[in-house]
Amino acid sequence: MKIAKKSIKFLTIALVALFSATIFASDLDKKQDNHKDGGEVNTQEEVTAYIQHHLKDSHDFTFFSYTSSEGERKHFGFSLPVILWSSEGLVTFMSSEFHHNDDGHVIVEKNGLKFAKIHSKIYELDNGAATVSFDETHHATNAHKTLDFSITKSVVGILFAAFLMLLWFSKLAKQYKTRKVPKGFGRVLEPLVIYVRDEIARPNIGEKKYKKFMGFLLTVFFFIWILNLLGLTPLGFNVTGQIAVTVALAMFTMVIYLFSGSKDFWAHTLWMPGVPVILRPILAIIELAGFILIKPFSLLVRLFANITAGHFVVMSLIALMVTMKEAFGPVASTGMSLALALFIMVIEILVAFLQAFIFTMLSSLFIGMAVEEHEHH
Amino acid sequence: METLLNDFSPGLFAMQIVILLILLFLMKKFAWKPILNSLEERETGIEEALEAAENARKEMQNLTADNERLAKEARAERDAMMKDARDIRDKMISEAKEDAKEVTTKLIENAQASIQQEKQAALAELKKNVAELSIGIAESVIKKELSSKEDQLALVEGILKEVELN
Amino acid sequence: MYNLIGAGLIVIGGGIGLGQIGGKAMEGIARQPEAAGKIQTAMIIIGALLEGLAFGALILGKA
Numbered sequence: 381m382k383i384a385k386k387s388i389k390f391l392t393i394a395l396v397a398l399f400s401a402t403i404f405a406s407d408l409d410k411k412q413d414n415h416k417d418g419g420e421v422n423t424q425e426e427v428t429a430y431i432q433h434h435l436k437d438s439h440d441f442t443f444f445s446y447t448s449s450e451g452e453r454k455h456f457g458f459s460l461p462v463i464l465w466s467s468e469g470l471v472t473f474m475s476s477e478f479h480h481n482d483d484g485h486v487i488v489e490k491n492g493l494k495f496a497k498i499h500s501k502i503y504e505l506d507n508g509a510a511t512v513s514f515d516e517t518h519h520a521t522n523a524h525k526t527l528d529f530s531i532t533k534s535v536v537g538i539l540f541a542a543f544l545m546l547l548w549f550s551k552l553a554k555q556y557k558t559r560k561v562p563k564g565f566g567r568v569l570e571p572l573v574i575y576v577r578d579e580i581a582r583p584n585i586g587e588k589k590y591k592k593f594m595g596f597l598l599t600v601f602f603f604i605w606i607l608n609l610l611g612l613t614p615l616g617f618n619v620t621g622q623i624a625v626t627v628a629l630a631m632f633t634m635v636i637y638l639f640s641g642s643k644d645f646w647a648h649t650l651w652m653p654g655v656p657v658i659l660r661p662i663l664a665i666i667e668l669a670g671f672i673l674i675k676p677f678s679l680l681v682r683l684f685a686n687i688t689a690g691h692f693v694v695m696s697l698i699a700l701m702v703t704m705k706e707a708f709g710p711v712a713s714t715g716m717s718l719a720l721a722l723f724i725m726v727i728e729i730l731v732a733f734l735q736a737f738i739f740t741m742l743s744s745l746f747i748g749m750a751v752e753e754h755e756h757h
Numbered sequence: 758m759e760t761l762l763n764d765f766s767p768g769l770f771a772m773q774i775v776i777l778l779i780l781l782f783l784m785k786k787f788a789w790k791p792i793l794n795s796l797e798e799r800e801t802g803i804e805e806a807l808e809a810a811e812n813a814r815k816e817m818q819n820l821t822a823d824n825e826r827l828a829k830e831a832r833a834e835r836d837a838m839m840k841d842a843r844d845i846r847d848k849m850i851s852e853a854k855e856d857a858k859e860v861t862t863k864l865i866e867n868a869q870a871s872i873q874q875e876k877q878a879a880l881a882e883l884k885k886n887v888a889e890l891s892i893g894i895a896e897s898v899i900k901k902e903l904s905s906k907e908d909q910l911a912l913v914e915g916i917l918k919e920v921e922l923n
Numbered sequence: 924m925y926n927l928i929g930a931g932l933i934v935i936g937g938g939i940g941l942g943q944i945g946g947k948a949m950e951g952i953a954r955q956p957e958a959a960g961k962i963q964t965a966m967i968i969i970g971a972l973l974e975g976l977a978f979g980a981l982i983l984g985k986a
Contacts, residue, residue, distance in 0.1 A: 436764065437766060437769060501766075527767060527768055528766060528767075528768035528769075529768040529771060529772060530768065532769065534769055535769065535772050535776075538772070538773060538776050538777075539776065542776060542779075542780045545780065545784060545788075546780075546783060546784065546787070546788070549784060549787075549788035549789070549792065550787045550788050552788070552792055553787060553788050553790075553791035553792050553795075554791075556791060556792065556795035557791075560795075560799055560802075570792075570796075573792055573793075573796070574796065577793070577796075591793075594789060594793055595781060595784065595785040595789045595790075596781060598784070598789055599777075599780060599781050599784045599785075599789070603777070603780070622764075622766070622769060623761060623764050623765050624765050624766045624767070624768075624769040624770035624773060625769065625770075625773045627765065627770060628770050628773040628774045628777060629773075629777070631774075632774075632777065
């Protein structure tokens with residue numbers, strides 16, 4: 381109870397701090413070129429653009445935005461630092477300098493370089509260019525992408541999840557020093573830890589070797605689960621729906637199982653015994669491709685696609701109240717979208733757990749394949 | 758695929774790898790290691806406690822069995838002792854009875870023997886006394902009778918007669 | 924256009940496969956209720972593998 385109370389207190393303080401920060405950070409920028417981010421969302425195309433914008437990472441943390449009676453676009457949220465590795469070296473500034481513009485019309489000048497933000501990506505303008513010019517397919521012709529190490533919304537989400545994990549589990553670890561059975565929130569966490577150990581790691585990796593991989597499996601399980609659940613909150617994180625994040629996670633798994641592979645594993649992968657010699661190189665290529673490409677790819681795509689699809693469906697169903705307004709009237713469309721969104725939301729909560737479970741499960745399965753020592757008959 | 762690659766942000770990828778590495782290290786050190794260790798400790802503790810309880814139960818069983826056996830033995834011993842005591846008592850009684858009988862018979866015999874002896878003695882005394890008395894009488898009678906010749910003859914004749922009769 | 928048709932076909936194939944997995948798993952559980960846990964885990968793993976395949980093809984085909 382104490383822990384719960386404390387964390388609630390902490391959360392309230394954090395939220396109050398956030399909103400007081402918003403007052404300073406929220407900038408009133410003119411409603412210029414509002415066809416992308418901003419303005420009302422009415423048509424099907426606008427809804428799709430809005431959803432696609434949400435699915436991408438963003439450089440500032442916006443809780444909500446609205447258009448005031450004077451026609452000004454107001455954003456409530458706070459800006460985040462932008463850290464770029466440009467052609468001239470490190471460049472940093474706050475994302476508020478882009479004034480929430482996302483189509484490359486606001487140019488930020490730093491260190492003699494010009495930067496523009498197009499579809500949540502920061503481009504560095506080529507020498508001599510003053511504005512970004514686009515070709516027919518809306519690709520910038522006189523700007524190129526920079527290496528962007530910004531503290532984006534996703535990075536904030538990652539840090540938040542990491543912070544939560546450290547807070548909860550170090551507390552749980554401390555409890556064991558004074559008592560055998562944890563109390564409070566630790567009582568919720570302990571069965572989950574035991575679940576990962578007994579249902580995921582032990583049966584798939586094997587009694588002898590599972591201990592070495594417990595740290596990774598537990599970290600990844602809770603990391604993905606917390607971020608999946610954070611994605612369902614109105615904070616609007618979409619971290620596990622970022623392909624870069626899932627690629628990193630899958631690469632961790634791949635590196636771990638490739639580096640802990642037993643002799644038997646490599647023997648079976650590269651020179652399969654009991655198969656005609658002519659077939660062995662072909663099998664080796666297939667097996668190697670499986671372990672280096674296909675398995676990590678399926679891992680990363682599954683997580684990415686599930687979360688992205690989930691966000692897309694939930695937001696589309698919420699948008700039903702806008703798109704169906706003319707056909708069914710405001711009450712019916714709102715009710716329908718509410719009921720459907722609620723239904724999908726419940727499923728998404730299940731999916732949030734399931735995807736964390738599947739990722740951990742398949743990781744431990746692959747690790748188990750790699751560390752397994754075959755009995756030679 | 759193209760939009761997928763376009764969406765891939767190398768910066769976010771690098772940030773994720775760095776943060777995850779740090780997180781892995783911190784979690785391993787401050788959370789997972791102590792948690793898993795104490796979980797394992799607790800589990801082995803529970804297992805040991807269960808085993809100890811099982812052992813204690815078995816020991817208790819053994820103890821009660823032992824107790825029962827001891828009690829049985831004690832009872833048997835007591836019974837045997839009682840039986841022995843009874844036997845000894847019976848034997849003693851019968852022996853005492855026999856002894857008493859023997860003693861009494863002996864006493865009676867002795868008494869009878871001594872009575873017989875006394876009787877004999879008394880009889881012999883009596884005989885002696887009677888003989889002396891009769892001799893005395895006879896003496897005196899003879900002294901008186903034989904003072905005359907005829908008397909003597911008469912007597913002899915009488916005696917002779919008697920002898921002949923005998 | 925063809926991409927969308929391909930994506931639709933992938934989804935149909937994945938749906939048929941998932942249905943098969945789910946149905947067979949139910950049959951298995953009905954036949955051997957004591958093995959329900961194991962069957963469920965195996966079902967989820969195979970379902971996830973299939974889903975990964977379907978999503979992979981969908982993304983490669985559509986995006």
